[in-house]
Amino acid sequence: MNSLRVLARNMSQKWEPLKKVGIIGVPFEKGQKKYGVSIAPAAIRSAGLIERLKEIDGIDVKDYGDIDIPSCNEPVNVDNMAHLSLVSACNKNLSNKVSQVLKDERVAVTIGGDHSIGVGTVDGHYRVNEDMILIWVDAHADINTNKTSDSGSVHGMPVALLVKELSDYWPYLPSMDWQIPKFSIKNLGYVGLRSVDEYERLAIEKYDVPAFAMEDIEEHGIQKSINHILHRIDPEGKKPIHVSFDIDSLDALEAPSTGTPVRGGLTLREAIQLMEIIHGTGRLRAIDLVEINPALGNDADRKRTIDAGLCVLRAGLGFSRRGTIPSGILDLPVQTPQSN
């Protein structure tokens, strides 16, 4: 969006939660090493994704289906970066789809997939709303480069690929020409961190990113933590919000079916409250739900993890734990006298 349009919107727009939602499935798992995260969109849909979202008062849900995932293509060789060409091709399609959903004036809800797909969702969002801010809810910071990563898995690198301030720390990445990192790290905040690699910590401190690790959340509570972040990166409360929610931000007891679980995480109640607060700003425009791996754990684990993800989405999209009044009805039903 050009800056004049942004200015016009900021002057005229009173933010209201968007009641229209577009679902995008991304059955992609090449950003990490374990089988299973690619079957999450199907598993979450069959657990009742659309139906449970439709229970939210006044909501309009459109399913855009799954994006095309390339199965093989010309491999490119970049040191310590596995499957880069596939990651790149998937994200290119995804970026276009997210832009389309946002242009349709719907909240873009992307169901992953591993967290490497954050490159496509944020890129697609940025292309529509250049003033967007990004809340990365995760046990991990996902801000490694191929030089600092121990794993070589791209799901630990999406933030570093996205932010312009780190572009000089990358080599030339063949196949990634479509993605120009323009998003500023100044518009990023973290919630839930508890497994941060050394160079990731260095990047967070160098750029003074508001990063609420679990100890900070313990100290301040989830409400003050998210309000602090939102105020730090957008003091006037004018910018569209993108939440990239990695299910491993939740405690491993709440979400066991995930590839890189870390104990001591957010309770589901904290995550719900976080999403309710962000919903309450009226500015939430994109949610990613990633790293659910239905192939890990037993039936109960799978069910608990998917259900936790659905609770997070519902909270972000306006479901109220207080309950809602039936629409158009003003009083309790009276009893009609019985005939016999």
Ligand SMILES: NC(=[NH2+])NCCC[C@H](N)C(=O)O
């Ligand atoms: N999206 C995730 N679950 N990321 C885990 C990343 C773990 C580790 N920091 C790495 O770079 O490999």
Ligand SMILES: [Mn+2]
């Ligand atoms: Mn992640």
Ligand SMILES: [Mn+2]
């Ligand atoms: Mn993670």
